[in-house]
Amino acid sequence: MENAKKTINLFMKNKYSPNELKAELYKAGVAAMEEGWTFMDASFQLGGKARDDGMDGEEVEQTLRRAFSAQKRSSERPEEKPAPAAQNAAPSAEGFPAQPQTTAPPQTVAMPIINPLSAGMISMEQMLAMGLDTQSLELLQNFKIDPEALSIPWPAADWRKDLAKLLEATFDPDETIAFKVSNTPESSEELVSNIIGQDDSIKKIMKSLDSPEGALLCINAVKGGEDSSDESWHYRYVVVDNPKMSLAKQLAYYKALNLPCAALVNTGANSVQAWVKIFANDEEEYNERVDFLFKTLDSQGFKVDPSNRNAHMMVRMPGVLRGGKQQYLIGLEQGAKNFKEWQEWVEYSLDGKPLIELASDTEEAPKKDQTIVENMLRAGEFFLFTAPPKSGKSLALMDLGLSICYGEDWFGNATSSSDVLFINFELTKSVFLNRLYLLGAKRNLNASTPKFGFLNLRGTALSPIETAQLIAKRIQGAKRLENHDYRVVVIDPISAVLHNPKSTRLNGAPHQILMQMIDTIIALTGCAVVSSCNLDEYPYLESRADSVIKLLPVEGSLNLYQINGNFREFPKTLARECSWIYPRFLV
Secondary structure, three states: OHHHHHHHHHHHOOOOOHHHHHHHHHHHHHHHHHHOHHHHHHHHHHHHHHHHHHOHHHHHHHHHHHOOOOOOOOOOOOOOOOEEEEEEOOOOOOEEEEEEOOOOOOOOOOOOOOOOOOOOOOOOHHHHOOOOOOOHHHHHHOOOOOOOHHOOOOOOOOOOHHHHHHHHHOOEEEEEEEEEEOOOOOOOOEEEEHHHHOOHHHHHHHHHOOOOOEEEEEOOOEEEOOOOOHHHHHOOOOEEEEOOOOOOHHHHHHHHHHOOOOEEEOOOOEEEEEEOOOOOOOOOHHHHHHOOOHHHHHOOOOOOOOOHHHHOOOOEOEEEEOOEEEEEEEEEEEEEOHHHHHHHHHHHOOOOOOOOHHHHOOOOOOOOOOOOOOOEEOOEEEEEEEEEEOHHHHHHHHHHHHHHHOOOOOOOEEEEEEEEEEEEOOOOOOHHHHHHHHHHHOOOOOOOOOOOEEEEEEOOOOHHHHHHHHHHHHHHHHHHHHOOOEEEEEEEHHHHHHHHHHHHHHOOHHHHHHHHHHHHHHHHHHHHHEEEOOOOOOOHHHHHOOOOEEEEEOOOOOOOEEEEEOOOOOOEEEEEEEEEOOOEEOO
């Protein structure tokens, strides 16, 4: 992390020639991603510096997108160059003068309607980039979310009109709203019709609200319309956000939880504010619904500040600059249509189980995953190798890894050539490499192959889920940056994951904790996971594994074993014999 900060600081301080600038911007972009910056932050700060130094705006965006390894959207709008930030007093009510009745209504540009739950599955790269914890990871795995829906879109070309678009969609024209510049004591009030009735003049008015701290708007109307018979307009919306989460992660929660959002607003800082539709008739119903909303969010790992429940909460006003960054509308109308519909959805859908999929969703059976070991293992499956203690299990797994790297037979079965990542929890690096080179020499295979990667995690204090996320992150990073496509992960030994302080504090059966780690690696990477344990050490893992090879010692023979194979997707193998001749099992 220290090197990443240094790279960013050097880029911001130094001047570069036109030939150097692109390469240095890319390095700074990669460093910013490592530091946890959002793409938007990098674009404003690093991109702004590059543009000031003479780099073309489109080339800046392409370079940063490549650095962040994000998919390029089909259509992107150039951002409006931010005006210099200045502290301004809140404009008076005359700031939004009413238009004459003869004035034609402005031509409004509709905000995108965001579909409640799209049919795609979230991409692995995005899940990893968000740094999801266990709870949110499980939530997102269970719901179908279009990866593009997690991208924070750029402001619209006419983003200065976002306030008018928001008010037109969420308030009645004869209602009154309150607004102010942040950090100023007094707010101003204005009829909604006076604001949505503006045309191009609204741009100047919105610019007058630019400030280092941005501008705020009351989440609900402060006065009802002429025809209002009660005070339900007081209790129409509540704001939800969590600035401690990344922008994309907040958006992922809103979509996965199907929140009935009237609008989503980028705060110009580190948050996406969701205007959740409450539509209560009175204060009592408002409090009941907000309690249900906040408890549901909290149960799923999304913490909301209790102060947000205030029906008169001041929230971020779109259409202004906050310290040079845009506060703007991300979209309108997401999720359930209303609060009652959402409550029903929570009751029937939000129980931690995947949504029901229909056989009619696919017209024909999909192609099966790549076969890694013939008649034994496919990509995305869990393979468990069991044998007596100190019988050579680690060497057998290394032998399997080398076989897959070169597409050579293993235990008499053909393999498909693929990159292999070996997770070493037991041996020192020197002992591990010496064993690998010994195996290579015995088989006339070059152990120094780039297709065999390894991580030495001996002594690393990570929980099983943190281990799974680290492995997945390394695999995705190797694919993006080093042109490696790991299809097999070998963990040796599986029991070592439990032998550290973080794991010993976990509640739950050890075998279930290990299986959750394995399932997470498979879900995040699509790789086959291979591991070993002693005979009958983890019966639960044996029952859950897709493929199990069991080596049983032959009575009366020191180095002779019987091989038994049990597979979910392949026929059982007939019992065979093999010999242990150091450092290999030979069929």
